[in-house]
Amino acid sequence: MRIDSLLEVLDQHQVKYHFNGDATKEIHSVASLDNASAESLSFLNSPKFVTALSSTQAGLVILSEKFVADCPQAFIAVQDPYYVYSLLAQVLYPVTPPFLGVADNATVSLTAKVADNICVEANCVLQDNVVVGEYSWLAPGCVLYPDVQIGKHCRIGANVVIHKECRIGDYVQIESGTVIGGDGFGWAPQDGKWSKIPQIGRVIIGNHVAIGNNCTIDRGAIEDTIIEDHCIIDNLVHIAHNVLIGEGSAIAGQVGFAGTTQLGKYNIVAGQVGFAGHLSTVDHCHFAAKSGVTHNINQPGSYSGFPTQETSKWQKQIVRQRTLDKLARQVAALQKQIAEIE
Template identity: 40%
Template sequence: MTLEQILNLLTHRGVECDYTGAMSDEIHQVASLGQAGVHELTFFNDPKRKRELKQTQAGCVLIRPVDAELTTRPKLLVSDPYYAYALVAQALNKRSFPAETHSSAQIAPSAILGANVFVGANVCVGENAVIEDDCVIEAGAIIQSNVFIGRGSYVGANVTLADAVVVGADVYLDAGCVIGGQGFGFAPHQGQWHRIPQIGRVVIGDRVFIGNNTTVHRGALEDTVISDDCIIDAQVQVAHNVKLGQGVAVAAQSGFAGSTEVGAHCQFGGQSGVSGHLSISDGVFVGAKAGVTHSLKQSGAYAGFPATDAASWQKNMVRVKSLDKMASRIKVLEKELSALKAYLEKDI
């Protein structure tokens, strides 16, 4: 891409930008500040990296106007360099797929495939499934009956979409996801577990990202819902009837027990866990390895187990680190107290 094309791309996506430099320069790829060469684009948004910025040989730097004088390299002035970098990186690394179905794919007669759809080797598409225009279905994916996949979505290799799953537009399901498996519902009776059929669906909104080997269980009666613009990392477990609000972000190895409802724009650090049947308010941040055991009714940051407000948790951790010293001091005080008592009793 030329820098002029990049400028036009950003402008088309609503990014206000200004350029200084030679507009004819070609950009072949993105790179870090320290590694970027004359045909690579990078970004600067961290004051700690000023030294790298001064030394960079990048063909273009995405940078805020207030920082523009820090480099003499060609630059695009934008208010949010990281966001602009993401848009350019997407454009430079967009994979193209032919509109074709591999000869080994098994497509049910009643399934409907839109225009410009790619279907890879050994894909299975069930009865009455609908795959809209511009979708990519990679090798080995299983799309069961009555599944709906919205326009422009990507289904990675060996992904399973169980019966009646709904996937919105521009969704990215990375390799190995299982969406719509049976929820963990069993009734105990006389020492045995009796499986309860899970008859709800999984409904995924638009522009959702779900990472490798993540599982989302179908609802027991009502649907499990992943709302628009959610991003879910690899190896995450979302149990039956869970509802994630718009723009929720979940890091790897986290888990949500059944029937918990999470508000909009919440964030969950890696290996965090949320108990079942809870309500999480909008704008909650849960730190890594935290365990949420009760509903969180106020926005803000939470940490620890059981999760409490992060400021209190940090204070308590400081106190915990002082326990050994406090224990030693208590032993000294106990000895002094015993000696004082003995002295007083002797006088009596």
């Protein structure tokens, strides 16, 4: 693809840029600064790698304005190189279905409504009253239970299961092995036994949501489990019944949400964070890896530790903990001295 075509993509996204070089040059791949060729696109997003800039063979480099003097190759100077790289990499490496239509060995109910320009691959099952919007793509082995609705431009990975009545918005990506709308963990104890509580809510997923591999998002017990617009969810995340994930939040791998957690908008949740049930967080919170959230978070900010607290307080505690052994030895020595005096 010619560089001028890539620049048109930036124009379409209203990205301001400063280009220097030959716009007729062809770019066909992306690569790191060290390994790039004359037909490669690369980017510089950190001063740590600026030394690689002077010797790179990349045909086009995305960088910020402050590094242009160090770049011997054609460049696009922008405010956010990482974001612009993501836009152009998507163009160079488009994700497209293998065909349009329904595979011969897919099972589609006569009452299902599927657009003409979708892709339904082998061994998919679409049960009664399923709706699939335009340009959506179901990879092999997907199962959509009755009354599921999927919007337009969605990509549903292999062996994804979406249970009855769940709703998927537009431009949603769900990676392989994920289960949407399975029963929540609802049981009533009685005399040492457990009585199943029917889970009658749904899962509602908004627009522009990305969900990783092997995630489980349980249907609500009575009300719905909700993932709002523009959320990104990594692999192996568990979201229990009646959880609300606020708009624009990012959740890393192996995070677990107990039932009825209300995560605020634009929260960042690092790996292996655990949320106890029936609590809420405000907007714009950041939870460090392995934090344990056991209470409501009422102020935006950064939180760490178990039970989680403001990161600045947690860091001070960790520093003090490292001196405990030395302090214990000092106390023991003082006790010995006192005993000798007595």
